[in-house]
Amino acid sequence: MEPNLELLATERYGSGDPWRYLAKDGRMERRKDGREAESRGNTLITVFKSVFLPQGYPESVSGDYLQYQFWDTVQAFSSSLSGTLATQASLKGVGVGNKEATVAAATVTWLLRDGTSMLGRIVFAWLKGNKLDSEAKKWRLVADILNDVAMFMEILAPFYPSCFTWIVCTSGIFKSVVGVAGGATRAALTVHQARRDNMADISAKDGSQETLVNLAGLLVSLILIPLVTDNPALTLILFFLFTALHLFANFKAVRSVVMETLNQARLAILLRQFLRDGRVLTPLEANRKEPVLLEFRKTLPIRLGVRLQEVVQSPEELRLAMRKDAPFLLGIRNGCVGVCLAAHADTRDEIKAMCQAIWLSDRLSATGQKAGFEETLHESYKLMEAKFAQFYKGVEAARWDLTRTMLDWDEWRLEWNPKFR
Template structure:
């Protein structure tokens, strides 16, 4: 990290001289981030003397600086997000707990494959291990294929899911020796789960690292996170050396330790993901922000919205939203396509299927991040009208009540007029909402709303083709 020199701040010679204890003012001051400062004092013989702010603290600061340079990103705390320290503390606790329970599981699996049993064969143990690893590899591929594009959008939720699944897998391995007839099947399922954990945990860790890195230093943040985890795992291994002789032939103590450290592991993981304060909008955070805006007329900032974000998967939506849906799955006639285009001035088309509980959005070829946010907001307003009381809304309260009444009269009727009026309502309120998002500190030039890649160009020579 580049040190900073400041010459102008020492024109007031009296204060500077008192600070350094010399009769003449220092020529400049130098800082290393916000952690360390020192002054350069001219001496009578023409040389410069470097004087730290507090010389008596140098031994302590030297040890602290060595520790910070090894385990924290360069430039900490300015080079990372404000939530970095809280997250890393709890992440360290959960890693230690996971290391202990992992050791208990490893001991159980080794015992189950026949280590220490004279009647077991090397071939049988090898086959069991190969089946366990092979099943896990298959799980890794299938999970990455089915959920890989969703991990960025809900990184906190998937991170917590991965740690819960990891504890389930460890429990299965600890219990497996008690069921010798099903031992291979149990450890194979456990291996399958652990590889899912590896994919989900690694991908969400990358997403959180991208959030934490504030100076294009993602590699440094990731490397230091790995150093922290290695140190914690080393501490866990040292503790395991004392625990293993105690639990080797004591199942009750094994189960008790597993329960204790699993509770600690889950609690620390919850606190870690809850400490994360992300400024990009995913569907859950946009839902919270938009509902607050409709109710109170103000946009809450990331620090207010993130603590309210649900951390369990599948708990966000009452309507299923498909962003970037293919047009051929929604429109089967020219008349329907023309009705969808009528009065539409946005770079998306919204289709609502009340019977299926789905809102599908077709995105234009030129749709950007703000267009996707607007489309998702449109779908969220529809969800609010169908499932929430809008009587107390201060933003377009009368219009919202009128639209809600018409939707509830015949919810299964495809009323293009109602959808068109809803589009006009959104056109009126969205500019103020977008301004509020920017003012509150939300990032709008990119998002985590999870849109698919389908795009449609319904314009010809700059005009809509009807």
């Protein structure tokens, strides 16, 4: 520092390099590493970050934010180009450029497609809405696969004019699933990425990023459209290239997400590893092993928070299933492991019940055991009494978020009669 300069204060923006305020000849100067002002290049980078990245980046978002957004940008760009090809095919199918086509026929086709899409959106949200939080990564990838299938159907539709309406309506149903699943899982991922209760800011900046990508896709599409018009072979070739890039980028995007909350898949991975060698995996290790599409491991399905009659059918069965002061009970009916939860159960109890259900499902699936379920159930309680406390401490030490879970519980809760015990 120059001898006639006096340091007044130091400031920084987020994790950026510090700026110093210096006093010189009665004036105050602002410097950074000996420079009095930022270069134009640095200024442009700063403006770009402020426009497209959440305030306080990178401290205000999860550690996987940048990698996820990179692959999400790649998939959005390729999807934009594929969508252009599909839109051109749809317009051609409804009669654009065909003198014999009528406005009424095109309008009816469009209305039927929109109507089936609306119904599909309602039905899918009813059937699978509760799964979109607990299995956000899986449904994010499924949504993008269905989106590609829908666009492929739209490209093929003009070649089958007699079935055109049916094809575009089916495509509309697929796209309605994409709309619900894509939007809902995007919201779930935003909750994960937000580190300063800044969900709105992250969502807004994500919208800005998507708009910029779509604008770039629009400019490229202006070059593509003259090339693919009246050239079905080139249209299909480009579509498959863009689709391959789209699916690859989506797979990399969901694989880059590191969730710290426990869903059934991640908890099962942790428990099996712990029972195998006593080690509790970190969130990064477990997320790398989490299946994001299909799981080929065949186990009995588990249903959580079910009604009592779905677990036991008689007072004697209830006595066998209950344990003193246990906040849950388990049973098996119709090839499913059912778990009933007490009204006073907390998050720790939910995790313990799920661990026991996972172990039961694995054991019964491996042995094909139907008779002797009571002995296996008793063994599962003994295992939890011996191992769960150590397992839970290991999960805490591995810095998993145990304040909440994504275990997809239904809402039934029990209050047992103390005299019955």
